Amino acid sequence: MTEQTIDKQPSSKQPSAATPALNITPVSDAIGAEIRGVDLAGIDDATFAALHRAWLDHGVLLLRDQLLSDAQLVAFSRRFGDLDEAPPNENGKGGVDGFPEVLVLSNVKENGKAIGALGNAEAIWHSDMNYIPEPPTGSVLYSLEVPETGGDTGFCNMYKALDALPSDLRAHIADLKIKHDSSTNSGGFLREGAKPVTDVRDCPGAIHPIVRTHPETGRKALYLGRRRYAYIMGLDLDESEALLDEIWSHATRDDFTWHHRWRVGDVLIWDNRCAMHRRDDFDDSARRIMHRTQIKGDAPF
Numbered sequence: 268m269t270e271q272t273i274d275k276q277p278s279s280k281q282p283s284a285a286t287p288a289l290n291i292t293p294v295s296d297a298i299g300a301e302i303r304g305v306d307l308a309g310i311d312d313a314t315f316a317a318l319h320r321a322w323l324d325h326g327v328l329l330l331r332d333q334l335l336s337d338a339q340l341v342a343f344s345r346r347f348g349d350l351d352e353a354p355p356n357e358n359g360k361g362g363v364d365g366f367p368e369v370l371v372l373s374n375v376k377e378n379g380k381a382i383g384a385l386g387n388a389e390a391i392w393h394s395d396m397n398y399i400p401e402p403p404t405g406s407v408l409y410s411l412e413v414p415e416t417g418g419d420t421g422f423c424n425m426y427k428a429l430d431a432l433p434s435d436l437r438a439h440i441a442d443l444k445i446k447h448d449s450s451t452n453s454g455g456f457l458r459e460g461a462k463p464v465t466d467v468r469d470c471p472g473a474i475h476p477i478v479r480t481h482p483e484t485g486r487k488a489l490y491l492g493r494r495r496y497a498y499i500m501g502l503d504l505d506e507s508e509a510l511l512d513e514i515w516s517h518a519t520r521d522d523f524t525w526h527h528r529w530r531v532g533d534v535l536i537w538d539n540r541c542a543m544h545r546r547d548d549f550d551d552s553a554r555r556i557m558h559r560t561q562i563k564g565d566a567p568f
């Protein structure tokens with residue numbers, strides 16, 4: 268695989284001359300890089316600055332063989348910015364004891380109740396919390412137990428997806444905005460208190476431009492959120508559906524995506540501003556337990 272860089276423009280957090288060189292290996296031609304030789308439990312400021320730069324350059328970072336307590340996961344994640352508290356899962360539980368920022372993603376049940384969110388079903392392509400005015404900056408996902416097959420997590424490079432749009436389509440969507448439904452999560456579950464959707468034009472949720480500018484790299488990226496119950500403001504329903512289908516089938520092309528096969532101890536860090544993600548389903552008799560933190564968004568866009 269050749270060296271690949273998503274962004275070559277300066278960021279606000281560039282490493283200084285004293286920054287250590289990281290061992291960075293792109294994991295695909297589309298998106299993502301593996302960083303070797305860094306222990307996230309004991310990372311210093313200079314190494315973090317280099318890691319942050321690599322995150323902006325590659326959109327998703329993979330670090331293997333990590334051993335993190337929840338306290339260490341939270342402390343590392345806080346280096347990126349303030350963290351969101353975990354939203355309640357389908358059983359109304361948010362966070363883990365002592366760490367309200369740690370969301371459990373799992374299919375495991377204890378005493379008949381799910382210990383985490385999303386279960387074992389496929390999670391469709393999405394950006395996290397696209398349905399709020401200031402969606403999170405990114406997420407850190409750490410694997411504690413993984414199934415032998417299934418449950419892979421995919422990522423899609425939204426810079427590349429925008430750059431490769433046919434010019435007439437890019438001009439057509441330049442000033443359009445999507446209403447991002449807040450009723451349903453990426454596993455297809457209705458959020459607590461939400462009403463079933465009967466007309467996408469009436470769904471609650473934030474409205475964002477389809478093309479957004481990344482606040483740190485200055486690059487433009489597609490921002491689609493999730494396909495289900497999306498609506499392009501101001502268009503007839505049929506027109507909105509057709510245009511969304513066209514953009515989505517382009518954006519999720521194989522050449523913009525990479526899928527990660529998990530091992531225990533893997534950490535993935537994604538930039539929610541330029542990468543969408545999804546998860547494969549897996550056999551419910553297998554156990555999958557992941558702990559996730561989410562970096563707060565800093566501004567509407």
Ligand code: SIN
Pocket residue numbers: 372385390408418419420453544545546557
């Ligand atoms: C998600 O954050 O949507 C799920 C990611 C995963 O469980 O791999």
